[in-house]
Structures are given as structure tokens and as C-alpha cells.
Amino acid sequence: MLDIKFIRQNPEKVKEGIAKKQAKVDIDRILELDEKKRDYLQKIENMRSEQNKLGKDDIVKAKEIKEEIKKLEPELESIDKELQALLRKIPNLPLDTVPVGKDDTENIVLREEGKKPEFNFQIKDYVDLSEKLDIIDTQRAAKVSGTRFGYIKGGAAMLEFALVQLALETLARENFVPVVPPVMLKPEMMEGMGYIRKIQNPNIKI
Structure with a gap:
């Protein structure tokens, strides 16, 4: 907000x-x-x-x-x-340098880093590779969260936790103080983050 x-x-x-x-x-x-x-x-x-x-x-x-x-x-x-x-209706404002377009078809590429590799075979995206390695489950996740979501599991889940731990240890060396907040928030705090109107449901009200 x-x-x-x-x-x-x-x-x-x-x-x-x-x-x-x-x-x-x-x-x-x-x-x-x-x-x-x-x-x-x-x-x-x-x-x-x-x-x-x-x-x-x-x-x-x-x-x-x-x-x-x-x-x-x-x-x-x-x-x-x-x-x-x-x-609450005001969206986050874009930077002044962001071009105006009707949809993503009018997106502008600002720059490209490095040279695009060329392959002599059909490449796979990360979802296909992850499903083949059995470290992501998109079908079950779709039943719970909808399309474009996945359950990260096995080695991928362990890797994510390892990255979180690495980030915490790195920040701790810079005097960052980790904090685990309460799992419940007051409505006005949720409103400040722009969530309350999206998830408000009397069935889960305490």
C-alpha cells in the first residue's frame, strides 16, 4: 500500500x-x-x-x-x-523508465548478457528436466494450487533449504539478525501488505 x-x-x-x-x-x-x-x-x-x-x-x-x-x-x-x-486498490507504481504496452507482446528487451548457446538437439525446460529427475510434482500441486505450480521434493527440496541456510549464514556475518515472526497477524497488518482483501474468508476467521 x-x-x-x-x-x-x-x-x-x-x-x-x-x-x-x-x-x-x-x-x-x-x-x-x-x-x-x-x-x-x-x-x-x-x-x-x-x-x-x-x-x-x-x-x-x-x-x-x-x-x-x-x-x-x-x-x-x-x-x-x-x-x-x-x-488498497492502488497498484505498485512502475519505474518511470518502464515502457507502456497493452500486454506482454509489447515487452522490450533491454539487453542480453552473453551469447546464446546453440544445440543440435531439442532442449528441455526446467520443469521437464525436474519431472524426469523426480524432484518436482506439478500434477498433484495443480490440484491444490492450480496450474503453473509444483511440489518441490527430494533433492530439490533439500537444495532449497541448503540455499536458505547459506543465505542466513552469509547475512549473519554481516550482523543480520534472523527473526521468526508469529504465524498470525492483525488484519491491519495484512491490509498494509495488500493481502487481506484477497484472502479474507469468514470460514477461517478466528
Whole structure:
């Protein structure tokens, strides 16, 4: 999810990036909601500051402020809810140097490294080779995850773990601290990563 400050400071850049991704998100509405949200937050903050300055003899005034805050909070929540929903629709912005095309047929090759080898036999891709070596199972994986996925197994699985271990040991020498986070996350954390709307399912809610 893009930082609202970045959108606020670069509205045209964000609009251009969204257009390149052929997405439709109302950035002007986002900015309008953002301004409203900040106004509401400022009002509530000012009221609470005034409330804290009141003495014991200002009970009536304190209650009036409290009721006014209660009225503003649901409105603020509604504004923020719409704002967050729109922010989640914004795709990651492409680099300025990325060319615009209708689909992958208009992709541009930036450069090629080395010389392409030529073979006098029909070459196989990594999937064919892996299936022949019995280190990947695409048929069973397709039943669980859909096409273009595979169960990595046997020597390939061991190789993957070895590479992970090598990476950790290499990073540890650079004072990197490995962390194993909790397996559960709060909804707002998932939203921040752009996942929650894709996987939200009441059947797995705890």
C-alpha cells in the first residue's frame, strides 16, 4: 500500500503510474478524504486538549465536549474506512523508465548478457528436466494450487533449504539478525501488505 504522504506530495506521478498499470483509482477522492480525515483528527485533538484543561468545576462543559467527540468519531471512522478501501486498490507504481504496452507482446528487451548457446538437439525446460529427475510434482500441486505450480521434493527440496541456510549464514556475518515472526497477524497488518482483501474468508476467521 502506498504511503498517503507520498500520494499527497506526488498526485500526478501516482495518477500516471496507475494509468500505466491500466488501473482505475480516484486519486482526487483519496486526497479529498485524506484532507477530511486530517481535519477531523485535528478537531478531535483540539477538543481533547481543551477537555484536559478544564477544572473540576467545568463538568457541564466537559460533558458537552465528550458528546461532541462521540459524534465526530463515527464520521471519522467512516471517512477512514472509505479512504483505506481506495488506498488498497492502488497498484505498485512502475519505474518511470518502464515502457507502456497493452500486454506482454509489447515487452522490450533491454539487453542480453552473453551469447546464446546453440544445440543440435531439442532442449528441455526446467520443469521437464525436474519431472524426469523426480524432484518436482506439478500434477498433484495443480490440484491444490492450480496450474503453473509444483511440489518441490527430494533433492530439490533439500537444495532449497541448503540455499536458505547459506543465505542466513552469509547475512549473519554481516550482523543480520534472523527473526521468526508469529504465524498470525492483525488484519491491519495484512491490509498494509495488500493481502487481506484477497484472502479474507469468514470460514477461517478466528
